[in-house]
Amino acid sequence: AIESAITQLELGAGAQRVRVVRLQRARVVSPRARLPRVLVAHADGDERLLQRLAAAVAVGIVLGWVPPVKTATTVLASGDTRGFLAPCGCVKPMKGGIQRKGTVVRSFSKESTLYLELGPLVGERGRQSELKADALAEMLKSLEASAFGLTGADASLSVDALTQVQRLSGNRLVATQLNSTFSVPFRSDRGWMIGAISLDPKFGAAWGLKASTPQQAWADLNKASKGLPIAVLLDGDQSEAKTFAKTHLAARIVVYRGATAGAVRAQSGAWLVGSGERGKSVVSVDLRKSGTSKVIELGPEHRDDPVIKQIEERYLGRVGSENLLKQVARTTGPEFSGSAACISCHSTEGEAWRKSEHSHALLTLEQVKHDKDPECVGCHVVGLTKKVGFRSRAESPELANVGCESCHGAGQAHSQKPLEFKLGKTPERLCITCHNPEHSPNFDAIKAWAKVKH
Numbered sequence: 001a002i003e004s005a006i007t008q009l010e011l012g013a014g015a016q017r018v019r020v021v022r023l024q025r026a027r028v029v030s031p032r033a034r035l036p037r038v039l040v041a042h043a044d045g046d047e048r049l050l051q052r053l054a055a056a057v058a059v060g061i062v063l064g065w066v067p068p069v070k071t072a073t074t075v076l077a078s079g080d081t082r083g084f085l086a087p088c089g090c091v092k093p094m095k096g097g098i099q100r101k102g103t104v105v106r107s108f109s110k111e112s113t114l115y116l117e118l119g120p121l122v123g124e125r126g127r128q129s130e131l132k133a134d135a136l137a138e139m140l141k142s143l144e145a146s147a148f149g150l151t152g153a154d155a156s157l158s159v160d161a162l163t164q165v166q167r168l169s170g171n172r173l174v175a176t177q178l179n180s181t182f183s184v185p186f187r188s189d190r191g192w193m194i195g196a197i198s199l200d201p202k203f204g205a206a207w208g209l210k211a212s213t214p215q216q217a218w219a220d221l222n223k224a225s226k227g228l229p230i231a232v233l234l235d236g237d238q239s240e241a242k243t244f245a246k247t248h249l250a251a252r253i254v255v256y257r258g259a260t261a262g263a264v265r266a267q268s269g270a271w272l273v274g275s276g277e278r279g280k281s282v283v284s285v286d287l288r289k290s291g292t293s294k295v296i297e298l299g300p301e302h303r304d305d306p307v308i309k310q311i312e313e314r315y316l317g318r319v320g321s322e323n324l325l326k327q328v329a330r331t332t333g334p335e336f337s338g339s340a341a342c343i344s345c346h347s348t349e350g351e352a353w354r355k356s357e358h359s360h361a362l363l364t365l366e367q368v369k370h371d372k373d374p375e376c377v378g379c380h381v382v383g384l385t386k387k388v389g390f391r392s393r394a395e396s397p398e399l400a401n402v403g404c405e406s407c408h409g410a411g412q413a414h415s416q417k418p419l420e421f422k423l424g425k426t427p428e429r430l431c432i433t434c435h436n437p438e439h440s441p442n443f444d445a446i447k448a449w450a451k452v453k454h
Contacts, residue, residue, distance in 0.1 A: 071191030071229065072114040072146075075285040076105060077255045077263075079118030079149075079275030083132045085312055086368070088376070089439040090357075093300045096280040098139050099312060100298040102305025104282050105143045114146045114190050118233045118255050118275045120153035121165070128324055128375065130161045135315035137168035142307050146189040149233025150175040151257065152200030159207050174233065176221050177211035178204055185217075186224050192253075193228040195221035197244075198235035218248055231255070238274060245270040253285070263293035278438070313369065320372040325392070328374050333386045335412035336405050338398025342415065349404075352454035358402035362393065379434035382406050407431075 087094035121136050122129040162182035166173045174196040175183040186195040197217045204211035231253035241256035245266040258274025261281040266272050271285050285293045343350030353359055361380040365371040382399040383389025390399040405411050413421040428445045435443040
């Protein structure tokens, strides 16, 4: 039995012609072969015609004939996820997230679209990064990504972790320079040959592997392409991508690591596509004569993909079940009193705090099921990294939310002996420990202070 999809195949039969519009599971066992689900025009029960059709199919099987593959005419590119599975920040509207990405990718025709992702998958080392990588692998498989290009920054994941990612993704991790258990040198998909080449001189060393040179990797990729158009996932910046396209003229698409998402045509005719940062956008390129490109920012106008939502919720469930919040490294420090103790004297300031978003910061995480996520919780409570700091809403409710002591420091000694232990003014630099460029782009401390002034 064979599985195939043969479209508009015409077989000559003397004065008659037969057109097979679609063939599935054709069993060729005799001159009177049964051909289920085949549309045959003008056969009229002619046994000789059916014999010729059966013979033609049989010859195709023996010779390994396969129908021509339709070459993708649209490219989607994204990357630099670095573990940012969900929109994160205090600036509205927030952008990014794999759920929105799923909706955008699925809005394009699967058959005519090449979907490429460039690393790194995650940022820091650690168990949470491994769980994120698993979720991203499931996303790649669900969205039928054409390939994921490994980068030098993916060294934050171990060989075992990447092997797991490769399995979960359906063997979509590509590293043309490596001979490894967790990647393939190239992938063929939708009429394209795709490779991933790193310009990082230390690429592979963290995994105990010796990478081939970029030049050798290109030679291997070019040879494997056998005439197919080539797409390269390049671990390099825009300048390096321009040089690469100039010296490797057969490359039709070069996706590079760029903080700014976008696409331009190189002099060679190749499209140079910047992946953008933290998975906040998807770049689409129309490869037909019109040759247009578009940056699709993943804002709230894109609904959440239900399948990817389930993947992310499974990830958050694993974060909670493994109690990662309780495994946060903690240091010693002075005791906290909780905001209620502060407000008992500083009532005016307390009223200003109650009206601010700081007063219900933890609730915003609970509403999106991130209240067990240590990467998020630290900026939404008091003293997460201190032994006497926040543990959970049940264990330490007085330290939930961004309280007085988040900015002014531990205040139990002050609350007991206010004249002896005084708290100084909060320096502006303290604000940017949470309101940093990644979480609060274009944060203006002066304007922000006006909202919480007390």
